[in-house]
Amino acid sequence: MTKATPPEPHRALTLRDVSEASGVSEMTVSRVLRNRGDVSETTRARVLEAARRLGYVPNKIAGALASQRVNLVGVVIPSLSNMVFPEVMTGISKTLEDTGLQPVVGVSNYQVDREEQVIYEMLSWRPSGLIVAGLEHSAASAAMLAQAGIPIVEIMDIDGTPVDSMVGISHRRAGRKMAEAIIAAGYRKIAFLGTHMPTNDHRARKRLEGFEEALAAAGLSLVDREFYSGGSALAKGREMTETLLKRRPDVDFLYYSNDMIGAGGLLWCLEQGLDVPGRIGLAGFNGVELLDGLPRRLATMDACRLETGVAAAEIIAGKRSSGVIGGEVIEFEPKLQPGDTIRNL
Amino acid sequence: MTKATPPEPHRALTLRDVSEASGVSEMTVSRVLRNRGDVSETTRARVLEAARRLGYVPNKIAGALASQRVNLVGVVIPSLSNMVFPEVMTGISKTLEDTGLQPVVGVSNYQVDREEQVIYEMLSWRPSGLIVAGLEHSAASAAMLAQAGIPIVEIMDIDGTPVDSMVGISHRRAGRKMAEAIIAAGYRKIAFLGTHMPTNDHRARKRLEGFEEALAAAGLSLVDREFYSGGSALAKGREMTETLLKRRPDVDFLYYSNDMIGAGGLLWCLEQGLDVPGRIGLAGFNGVELLDGLPRRLATMDACRLETGVAAAEIIAGKRSSGVIGGEVIEFEPKLQPGDTIRNL
DNA sequence: CCCGCTAATGATAGCGCTAACAGTGAAAAC
DNA sequence: GTTTTCACTGTTAGCGCTATCATTAGCGGG
Numbered sequence: 164m165t166k167a168t169p170p171e172p173h174r175a176l177t178l179r180d181v182s183e184a185s186g187v188s189e190m191t192v193s194r195v196l197r198n199r200g201d202v203s204e205t206t207r208a209r210v211l212e213a214a215r216r217l218g219y220v221p222n223k224i225a226g227a228l229a230s231q232r233v234n235l236v237g238v239v240i241p242s243l244s245n246m247v248f249p250e251v252m253t254g255i256s257k258t259l260e261d262t263g264l265q266p267v268v269g270v271s272n273y274q275v276d277r278e279e280q281v282i283y284e285m286l287s288w289r290p291s292g293l294i295v296a297g298l299e300h301s302a303a304s305a306a307m308l309a310q311a312g313i314p315i316v317e318i319m320d321i322d323g324t325p326v327d328s329m330v331g332i333s334h335r336r337a338g339r340k341m342a343e344a345i346i347a348a349g350y351r352k353i354a355f356l357g358t359h360m361p362t363n364d365h366r367a368r369k370r371l372e373g374f375e376e377a378l379a380a381a382g383l384s385l386v387d388r389e390f391y392s393g394g395s396a397l398a399k400g401r402e403m404t405e406t407l408l409k410r411r412p413d414v415d416f417l418y419y420s421n422d423m424i425g426a427g428g429l430l431w432c433l434e435q436g437l438d439v440p441g442r443i444g445l446a447g448f449n450g451v452e453l454l455d456g457l458p459r460r461l462a463t464m465d466a467c468r469l470e471t472g473v474a475a476a477e478i479i480a481g482k483r484s485s486g487v488i489g490g491e492v493i494e495f496e497p498k499l500q501p502g503d504t505i506r507n508l
Numbered sequence: 509m510t511k512a513t514p515p516e517p518h519r520a521l522t523l524r525d526v527s528e529a530s531g532v533s534e535m536t537v538s539r540v541l542r543n544r545g546d547v548s549e550t551t552r553a554r555v556l557e558a559a560r561r562l563g564y565v566p567n568k569i570a571g572a573l574a575s576q577r578v579n580l581v582g583v584v585i586p587s588l589s590n591m592v593f594p595e596v597m598t599g600i601s602k603t604l605e606d607t608g609l610q611p612v613v614g615v616s617n618y619q620v621d622r623e624e625q626v627i628y629e630m631l632s633w634r635p636s637g638l639i640v641a642g643l644e645h646s647a648a649s650a651a652m653l654a655q656a657g658i659p660i661v662e663i664m665d666i667d668g669t670p671v672d673s674m675v676g677i678s679h680r681r682a683g684r685k686m687a688e689a690i691i692a693a694g695y696r697k698i699a700f701l702g703t704h705m706p707t708n709d710h711r712a713r714k715r716l717e718g719f720e721e722a723l724a725a726a727g728l729s730l731v732d733r734e735f736y737s738g739g740s741a742l743a744k745g746r747e748m749t750e751t752l753l754k755r756r757p758d759v760d761f762l763y764y765s766n767d768m769i770g771a772g773g774l775l776w777c778l779e780q781g782l783d784v785p786g787r788i789g790l791a792g793f794n795g796v797e798l799l800d801g802l803p804r805r806l807a808t809m810d811a812c813r814l815e816t817g818v819a820a821a822e823i824i825a826g827k828r829s830s831g832v833i834g835g836e837v838i839e840f841e842p843k844l845q846p847g848d849t850i851r852n853l
Numbered sequence: 854c855c856c857g858c859t860a861a862t863g864a865t866a867g868c869g870c871t872a873a874c875a876g877t878g879a880a881a882a883c
Numbered sequence: 884g885t886t887t888t889c890a891c892t893g894t895t896a897g898c899g900c901t902a903t904c905a906t907t908a909g910c911g912g913g
Contacts, residue, residue: 189901193901225899226901228901230901
C-alpha cells in the first residue's frame with residue numbers, strides 16, 4: 164500500500180465549460196455532441212476540439228432527465244457463474260450494439276426477494292426495457308413490471324403467463340422430448356441426478372416434470388434420484404453418479420439436470436470402464452461448449468440461449484415489427500444432440 | 509407470437525402523485541422514502557401506504573442529479589465467458605452489498621477501443637467509482653480515468669503503473685514461480701501452450717515472460733510452443749497437446765496459459781495412457797473450480813480473484829481506511845497448487 | 854428593395870428530485 | 884406568561900442537460 168498518483172481534485176466539467184472554451188452557447192455544444200440539428204462545420208470542429216482538449220464527458224444523468232430518454236436495457240438473471248447466462252448476454256449485447264442501447268446486468272442469485280430488489284433498482288433508472296429470466300416472480304415484482312410502462316421480456320421459459328412478452332423454450336417439453344428419446348433407445352431403468360429441489364430453479368423443475376410425464380406415458384417411472392447443492396458441479400456429478408450406481412447397480416440411464424454434472428458423471432463412468440452407451444446411457448441439458456472437449460460427447464439438448472438473447476433484445480429495440488406492439492410470445496425448439504452417450508435408435 | 513396482457517399506458521408516477529395521495533408535501537414523501545430526517549410515525553405510515561398502493565418507483569435519475577450522488581460502481585472487464593471474471597464479480601458484489609452501492613458491468617471483449625467506449629459510457633453516468641481490469645489502456649481511456657475525479661481501481665495485474673489504485677497479483681512473478689517449481693521438480697524439456705499472442709491479453713503475456721525469465725535464469729528455454737484462438741478451450745487444449753507432442757515427443761512438461769486448455773490436455777494425456785506426472789508433467793493457471801472434478805487434479809496457481817474483487821470494492825467503498833486517500837497498491841501472492849500433475853519435489 | 858425562405862444559433866423553461874433553510878405548533882424551561 | 888427548544892413539515896432554488904420556440908443572418912426571386 165503505497166502512494167501513487169493521486170487524482171487531482173476536479174470540479175466536474177459541464178456543458179458550460181465547453182461552451183465558454185469554444186465561444187458558442189451551451190445549446191450548440193449539446194447539438195454538436197449529440198449530432199443533432201444543423202451546426203456549421205467550423206463550429207462543430209471548434210466545439211469538438213474544445214471538448215476533447217478539456218476531456219469533457221457529458222453527464223447522462225442530466226441528459227436523461229431532460230430528454231426523458233435512457234439508453235439502458237436492464238437484464239435480470241439469477242447467476243453469472245453457470246455458463247448459461249453469459250451466452251444469453253452475448254446475444255443481447257450483439258443485438259443491442261447498433262441500436263444505441265446498452266445492457267445493464269443485475270444478478271438475483273436465484274432469490275425471489277433479491278430479484279425484487281434488483282428489479283426495483285433497475286426500474287428506478289427508467290430503462291428503455293427490461294429482460295428478466297424466468298416467469299416466476301414475487302407479487303410485488305410482477306406488479307412493478309406490469310406498471311413500468313416499458314417493454315418487459317421474460318426469457319428462457321415459456322411454460323407460464325408472461326407480464327408482457329416472453330422468449331425461450333418450453334422446459335417441460337424439453338424434458339418430455341429427452342425422455343421419449345431415451346425410451347425409444349431402449350433404456351428402461353432410468354435415474355435422475357440434479358440440483359436439490361425445490362430450489363428456485365423453476366426451469367430445472369419443469370424439465371423434470373416433463374421428463375416424468377413422458378416416462379409415465381410409457382408406463383415407466385424414475386428408478387432412483389440423487390440431488391446435490393453447491394460445490395464444483397463436475398466433482399458433484401462424479402460423486403453423485405458413484406453414489407447412485409452403488410445404490411442401484413441395475414440402472415441403465417442417467418439423466419442429469421445440467422451438462423456440467425453430466426460431464427462429471429461421464430468421466431466417472433469412463434474411468435470405471437463402464438460400457439457407455441451400451442451398458443448405461445447418459446444425458447444432460449444445455450449444450451455447453453465445454454462438452455466438445457470431453458473424451459466422449461455427452462447427449463444433451465440445446466436451450467437456444469443465443470437465439471433467445473437475440474430475440475429478446477430485438478423486441479426491446481423494436482426491431483421485430485410484427486405489427487404487435489407488446490405481448491409477443493416466441494418459442495424456440497430445443498434440439499436434441501445425441502452425442503455418443505445414448506444408443507442409436 | 510400472440511397477444512398477451514398489454515401493459516396499460518401509464519404516465520410515470522412522480523413524487524407529486526404520492527404527495528397528493530397522502531396529503532403531505534413532496535419533500536416529506538422524499539424523506540420517508542429515503543429514511544432521512546425526522547418524520548412522524550403516522551405520516552410515514554400514510555406515505556408508505558400511498559406509495560405502495562400506487563406502485564411508485566422513485567426516479568433515481570432525478571434523485572442523482574439533485575443530490576450529486578450516484579450509488580453505482582462501474583466494473584469494466586474483458587469478458588464474461590471465461591469463468592475468471594464472474595468470480596471477481598462475486599467478491600465485488602458481496603463487498604458492496606451492505607454499502608448501498610451497486611456494481612454495473614461493462615464488457616470490452618479484449619478490445620482497446622471497445623474498452624474506451626465502455627469507460628466513456630460508464631463515466632457519463634457519474635458513478636461513485638470505477639473498477640477496471642488490467643493496466644493497459646488507450647491514451648484517451650487513461651486520460652478519462654485520471655480526470656474522472658472518482659476512485660479508480662485497476663485489478664488483476666500489478667506489473668505496471670496505475671492511474672489511481674491497483675489490486676491483484678504479479679503475473680510476471682506467477683510465471684516465474686511456476687517455472688521455478690517445474691525446474692525444481694526435475695523437468696527440463698518444457699513447452700508452452702496458450703492463446704494466440706499478441707492478443708490483448710496482457711496478463712497471459714506477462715505470465716509467459718516471467719516464465720521464460722525463470723527458465724533463462726536456470727539456463728533453459730522453451731523447447732516448443734503452440735497457440736490457439738477461439739473455440740471450446742477444452743477441445744483446443746486436447747488438439748494442441750496432440751499436435752505438440754506429435755511434433756516433439758521428447759517434451760516432458762506442458763505449461764498451459766489457462767486451466768481450461770490444461771484440463772483438455774490432461775484428459776488427452778490420460779487417454780493416451782501417458783504417465784502423468786512421471787513421464788510428463790502439466791500445469792495451468794487460475795485455479796478454476798472445474799478442476800476438482802477431473803480424474804487427476806491439474807497443477808495450477810490461484811490468481812486470488814475473490815480477494816481481488818473484495819479489496820477493490822473495499823477501496824471504492826472507503827472501507828479500507830488506511831489513511832491514504834487514493835493510490836493504494838495491494839498485491840496478493842499467487843499460491844501454487846501442485847495437484848497431481850507435477851512430480852513431488 | 855423588400856419578401857420569404859432556410860440554415861445556424863441562442864434564450865427560456867422545465868425534467869423530478871433533494872439540499873438548505875424557513876416555518877409551525879406544542880411541550881419544556883424560565 | 885413568555886421564551887426557548889425541539890420535532891416535524893413546508894418552501895425555494897437549483898442539479899446539468901435538452902425540447903421548443905425565437906432570433907439572426909444570408910440569399911435568391913419578384
